[in-house]
Amino acid sequence: MNTHDRGAVTTGIARLHAAPALAGSGRFGLVTNHTGVLPDLRPAAPALLAAGVPLVALFGPEHGLYGTGQAGESETVRWDPDTGLPVYDTYGRAGERLDKLLIDSGVDTLVYDLQDIGARYYTYVWTMFDLMAAAARTGVRFVVADRPNPLGGLVSEGPLLEPGWSSFVGRAPVPVRHGLTCGELARHLNAAAVPQAAGSAVDLTVIEALGWRRAMTAEATDPAWVAPSPHIPTPTTALVYPGTCLFEGTNLSEGRGTTQPFEIVGAPYLDRRFAPALAELALPGVHFRDLRFVPASHGHAGRQLRGVQLHITDREAFAPVRTAVAMLATLRRLYPDDFAWRPAEAAGEPGADGLDAGGSAADGLDAGRPGAEESGRRHFIDLLWGSDRLRRAVDAGDDPLPLCAPPAPPTRWAGDDVLLYP
Helix, strand or coil: CCCCCCCCCECHHHHHHHCHHHHCCCCEEEECCCCCECCCCCEHHHHHHHHCCCEEEEEECCCCCCCCCCCCCCCCCCEECCCCEEEEECCCCCHHHHHHHHHHHCCCEEEECCCCCCECCCCHHHHHHHHHHHHHHHCCEEEEECCCCCCCCCCEEEEECCCCCCECCECCCCEEECCCCHHHHHHHHHHHCHHHHHCCCCCEEEECCECCCCCCCHHHHCCCCCCCCCCCCCHHHHHHHHHHHHHHHECCECCCCCCCECCEEEECCCCCCHHHHHHHCCCCCEEEEEEEECCCCCCCCCCCEEEEEEEECCCCCCCHHHHHHHHHHHHHHHCCCCCCECECCCCCCCCCCCCCCCCCCCCCCCCCCCCCCCCCCCEHHHHHHCCCHHHHHHHHCCCCHHHCCCCECCHHHHCCCCCCCC
16 A cells, blocks of 8 residues: 555545536435535535535534534534534434434435545444435435545455444444445445345445545545544544554543544553563554553543553554554453453443444443453443454453454455445
């Protein structure tokens, strides 16, 4: 993957702005947030209206239309003053509730334009999936205005979500790092998952991002990075996130409430042994630096923690999922009496509309001690991983790396038919 492979990319929403006929005619609803911008960083919604796109409603995901909500939150905005359009909050809704939302909005076409970051547990793609299913049930067309995957499209990594572990951090069998654009993922889900959820596929159109190639990462395509959510401030955060988001399933801080979320992890019980133990693993593309930090909010807020910072030395060699799995095994080995898993009960249960009340686990960092499963509680790590295999392997002292298939092209799991870009 050549992160310096640069070239002009015209996003799907920019193409729609230039040629509104690309999406046909009707009464359009735009699924968007603060990442829905044109190349000159103008918000897309008012620009589309001015260009003649027949928008009648706006729909917001987790974090809300303006991106001000924290993890597991949305906004209370009901009307957008810049467009004069009603705002419908999709977060926390699925099934019949989402069907009713679409019917009440009066739209006959949904245009989806959200910036994904290429990880299964990033909830925007499941907002897309839920809306695709609702659109199929209510006879609404679905248009994806495609954007590049900031991690590039050459590599997928991690296991597929297994049956019985569906939640809002994973509705369908997709690997942790999927390697697709939203448009490609929509094509895959429309064939493999939407019919099971809705009874039929949705009428789907993808407006492709012209000029994007799979070797292009965010550094090549986004000279002005727009943070897609409060705790993904940089492209480096997006790169480590498919791995270190797994720490949301533990009693460590994953760096929320600091200026380097997901690049640093720590806990009150870690000591000087952790960073050298990770260095001994000689994991490719990353160095670990011992550090102390105090989160201003979220887990362990106000407490001094010790941990490590991940310094990426080779973006092509770095495998975020395998790196995080090795870190988890090291934690269990070094700190067997302190390291623990977080319960999922506050975040929802797999199999239902899990996590509809919050895309991240609750802050109960002192819970999740061994024995939680025996008391009937689930573990959030299992929802993130897509099964209980990782947790069981780590707890048994087994090597969990065999659970991570080596990084491979996304055709390994999605096939060739869904790919739109070379």
